[in-house]
Amino acid sequence: MTVLPKNIIPCPHSSFRRFGGIIFFLMFLFLLDLAWGSIRIPITDVFNTFLGKGSDEIYSEILINFRLPKAITAILAGSALSVSGLMMQTLFRNPLADPYVLGVSSGASLGAALVMMTTGIIAGSAGSWIVVIAAIAGAALVMMLVVGVSFKVQSAVSLLIVGIMFGTIVSSIVGVLQYFSNPDAIKLFVMWNLGSLSAVTWEHLKILTPIILIGLILTYSLQRRLDGLLLGENYAKGLGISIVQTRIFIVIITSLLSGAVTAFTGPIGFVGIAVPHIARGIFKTASHRILIPASILLGAVLILICDIVSQILAYTLPINTISSLFGAPVIIWIILKRR
């Protein structure tokens, strides 16, 4: 049994109460996201549809094939990105690290950009899968490069810099593609880049859900190693934690989570940076045993709130801009607090 300093071990009772509160809030937001949208569906119709007694075909279609997969995607994306952000912040001991810092999301963008802007294949059911597969391939490519570099590199800071550089290279290639494309293709790629939860259909969810669940479970299994990393690399080695191995696990799982989400929804910013800090603020602990589930729940909460806000008008607001509007004030608060 390893001995960890006191401020890492949290007080159990208040944590349970807080978790309970957040879980209730999450369920409430989930129902709200289903009930609210651009058109008003009466609450009785909402309940009837989910109890199988729905009468209006349009309402049923909207609730079951539009709002429900969107709400589930919101929860999956929110949890995956927050937990990835948490791992990145722990690995690099940097409060401003986000899930995209290793360039994985840029890799996904490159895959999507290549498909959309060179071949013009976007319409058609096959089209959306081609974009997803290309995005996953792009993310996987960058991930493998970063993992390869992690073997060679000594400090975490070097890995961070290399990751950012990979991201920059890939983004530049995307820029070149945009320069040579016709306006229609560019418009579609820009729309992809703004992120969209409603792009994910039930078919997509069949693939996305298991990937995210596996990623989240694997993350939780790393919690002791993550705590060890927080103590500093020498202490961690003393506890028997292999730094290189841990780094590689973290890179792979983060790439899996953030790459998968980005491939299906497009990039969604700021959730990854902001939520771990909100979790630390609420639970007042640095223990990953608490922070991982907390980030999962709070990430889902935040994205659900963003989704509800973005769907209130007749016009859809892109999720990426809404999440940034929420996340940026949090970052400012962090900076001010650190003084």
Add this chain to the structure above:
Amino acid sequence: MILKPNALMMSGYNQADASAQRIRQAGIPVIYNNEWKETSLLGRAEWIKFVAEFYDKAELADSIFLEIETRYNEMKSKAMHVEKKPGIMAGSNFRGTWYMPAGRSFMSELFRDAGGDYFYQNDAATGSLPLNVETVLKNFSDTDVWLNCSFSTIDELVKTDSKHALFRPVKENRVYNFNKRFLPSTANDFWESAIARPDLLLGDVIAILHPEILPDWELVYASRLSP
């Protein structure tokens, strides 16, 4: 510059364009064509007179445009006096956003002049409206005709998004695209010659909405989606 043209004609998006300046410095005059700023279909087509001036063919351009204008207005007056105006929808769902033409856009003008009823025809914006799929389902599910759908077959349309099947035009097979003159390289003549021939475009839409007015019309740019 290697081509050594007599002049360069470009769109006047940015009058202080650096590359245009360089062309001018090489002694090649730059002509700004602002037809894209016109707010009406006929207005856009009238720019043929502008281009004709550079080739000393002003009279020819005048007569061509007069023909186009007369034909357009003739068809328009016939179509606008019909009693029953079919409802129209346009565009399709892309990742949760459905772009519909705004009230003062070219598409909306086309629908109105062809004797159609378009839900957003009184909207004051030009360009497109980025609508939520839910709003589109609510306002357009019971409409009559679906124009400017960018797919080629109904099967593809429904496979991309099952919600597309909920619209009455899909159930009644009255969905049309503007891809009749479309090359495999993804070049579409709708974006090229249709600008100069609004009369053909109007004829297409009238033939779709009110076949009794133009019984012998052969569609030029529009084609019905095959099942």
